[in-house]
Amino acid sequence: MNLKKYEYWFIVGSQDLYGDETLKQVADHARIMTEEFNSDPVLSGTVVLKPTAITPQAIRGLFEEANASNNCAGIITWMHTFSPSKMWIQGLALNRRPLLHLHTQFNRDIPWSSIDMDFMNLNQSAHGDREHGYIHTRMRLPRKIVAGFWQDTKPRRRIDVWMRAAAARKDGMDSTVLRLGDNMREVAVTEGDKVEAQIRLGWQVNTWGIGDLAARYAKISDDRAEKLAEEYAARYELAPELKQDGKARTAMLEQAKIEIALKEMLEAEHAGAFTTTFQDLHGLPQLPGLACQRLMEQGCGFGAEGDWKQSMLTRAAKVMAAGLPGGVSFMEDYTYHFEPGKEAALGAHMLEVCPSIADGRPRIEVHPLGIGGKADPARMVFDAAPGPAVLATLIDLGGRFRMIVNEIETIKIENAMPKLPVARALWKPYPNLSDAAEAWIISGGTHHSVYSAALTAEYFRDWAEMNGIEFVLIDRDTKPARLQDELRRNDAYWSR
Numbered sequence: 001m002n003l004k005k006y007e008y009w010f011i012v013g014s015q016d017l018y019g020d021e022t023l024k025q026v027a028d029h030a031r032i033m034t035e036e037f038n039s040d041p042v043l044s045g046t047v048v049l050k051p052t053a054i055t056p057q058a059i060r061g062l063f064e065e066a067n068a069s070n071n072c073a074g075i076i077t078w079m080h081t082f083s084p085s086k087m088w089i090q091g092l093a094l095n096r097r098p099l100l101h102l103h104t105q106f107n108r109d110i111p112w113s114s115i116d117m118d119f120m121n122l123n124q125s126a127h128g129d130r131e132h133g134y135i136h137t138r139m140r141l142p143r144k145i146v147a148g149f150w151q152d153t154k155p156r157r158r159i160d161v162w163m164r165a166a167a168a169r170k171d172g173m174d175s176t177v178l179r180l181g182d183n184m185r186e187v188a189v190t191e192g193d194k195v196e197a198q199i200r201l202g203w204q205v206n207t208w209g210i211g212d213l214a215a216r217y218a219k220i221s222d223d224r225a226e227k228l229a230e231e232y233a234a235r236y237e238l239a240p241e242l243k244q245d246g247k248a249r250t251a252m253l254e255q256a257k258i259e260i261a262l263k264e265m266l267e268a269e270h271a272g273a274f275t276t277t278f279q280d281l282h283g284l285p286q287l288p289g290l291a292c293q294r295l296m297e298q299g300c301g302f303g304a305e306g307d308w309k310q311s312m313l314t315r316a317a318k319v320m321a322a323g324l325p326g327g328v329s330f331m332e333d334y335t336y337h338f339e340p341g342k343e344a345a346l347g348a349h350m351l352e353v354c355p356s357i358a359d360g361r362p363r364i365e366v367h368p369l370g371i372g373g374k375a376d377p378a379r380m381v382f383d384a385a386p387g388p389a390v391l392a393t394l395i396d397l398g399g400r401f402r403m404i405v406n407e408i409e410t411i412k413i414e415n416a417m418p419k420l421p422v423a424r425a426l427w428k429p430y431p432n433l434s435d436a437a438e439a440w441i442i443s444g445g446t447h448h449s450v451y452s453a454a455l456t457a458e459y460f461r462d463w464a465e466m467n468g469i470e471f472v473l474i475d476r477d478t479k480p481a482r483l484q485d486e487l488r489r490n491d492a493y494w495s496r
């Protein structure tokens with residue numbers, strides 16, 4: 001996944017009152033900043049400097065050009081001098097790209113002994129950016145504001161969080177969720193408005209028959225499956241019965257064929273994400289388990305039981321996390337540990353947890369599955385690596401989407417669970433297990449979520465903001481009763 005291909009247009013504002021000398025200095029400074037941004041590995045995207053913005057016509061032209069550009073994933077504005085913001089109204093009104101308002105200044109320090117009125121005229125972002133921010137607020141524009149000195153790491157990291165969220169939005173605009181089968185029967189929370197998803201997020205959420213996958217599956221040769229099994233043996237540990245001539249090897253080879261067939265189908269349909277359901281597997285020997293884990297590891301979004309919203313969100317998180325340490329996986333809250341002082345939640349799924357979150361080397365095993373009535377599926381088994389992580393989910397409230405994020409701390413699993421052959425994660429949610437559960441449930445959160453050790457809540461907040469989606473955070477400071485009030489106020493805001 002190459003995030004450098006995404007361009008972030010840097011539009012520096014000024015006006016023509018200052019004269020050519022000042023405007024030349026503004027342009028020089030912007031060029032120096034752009035070069036430094038592009039040589040800093042902290043920033044995942046490419047910053048592209050545009051001509052200094054000094055007239056309403058030119059500003060409108062820049063935003064029109066950005067809308068038409070297939071490479072532009074977002075726009076960064078900064079007012080080096082004062083730039084009257086009525087000049088920006090037409091451009092901002094038609095802008096379709098995520099917006100970041102960088103509030104900085106070129107010089108770090110006040111040059112005490114030499115400062116004069118020329119310096120003051122040139123370095124005015126302290127007030128120029130306030131004029132600029134006002135018009136964003138007045139026009140109720142979604143945006144991120146990053147304030148701080150542009151050479152410091154902290155603001156650059158926050159710019160990168162936004163860049164990655166914008167890359168995920170751009171990816172979604174060109175993406176499809178390939179739904180194999182419908183949602184699990186009678187389940188409410190995995191349903192949703194697919195038309196609204198496409199209007200808001202760009203994602204095309206469409207269905208394909210499981211027979212199309214079964215037909216592809218039937219054509220995959222044993223040789224290709226064996227070749228993929230060599231890769232499995234190199235990357236993961238294999239249970240003894242899965243090695244050459246082992247009695248359960250066939251089950252693993254069937255998953256290898258499903259992986260190849262699914263991958264072919266995803267590529268043919270330009271799909272970045274997919275869903276399966278155990279209630280619609282006609283023509284397949286097993287529920288795709290190992291195959292889903294492998295495809296998630298390669299960057300695909302995935303949702304089980306037809307959960308296309310979490311599949312989409314898993315893909316968005318995969319794009320945001322590209323190249324970062326930690327992993328991203330589809331996840332489900334499964335069961336609780338209520339022992340006083342050691343309260344924790346055990347997350348897992350029937351099979352489909354991504355090995356990017358594993359602590360150590362995953363092990364491929366074959367076991368019966370008590371649901372779905374198919375052959376025993378192969379799957380990877382592992383514990384998730386300890387450390388800070390987040391759970392994020394997307395729900396449909398009827399007419400709009402809500403994103404809910406819970407900050408958690410994944411902990412080491414001290415007890416062996418020899419009879420539980422699935423990948424799992426054990427975590428302590430913030431602020432604590434019972435308050436987090438109450439807060440999640442009152443927000444309408446699903447049992448399905450996206451688990452990420454690579455991302456923080458800020459990534460999801462930025463992604464929600466630029467997609468026009470409500471964002472609810474459950475963290476150290478959350479009080480369920482206060483959250484309930486917040487949600488009711490949010491209802492008023494979002495029903496505009």
Ligand code: MN
Binds near residue numbers: 332
């Ligand atoms: Mn599930």
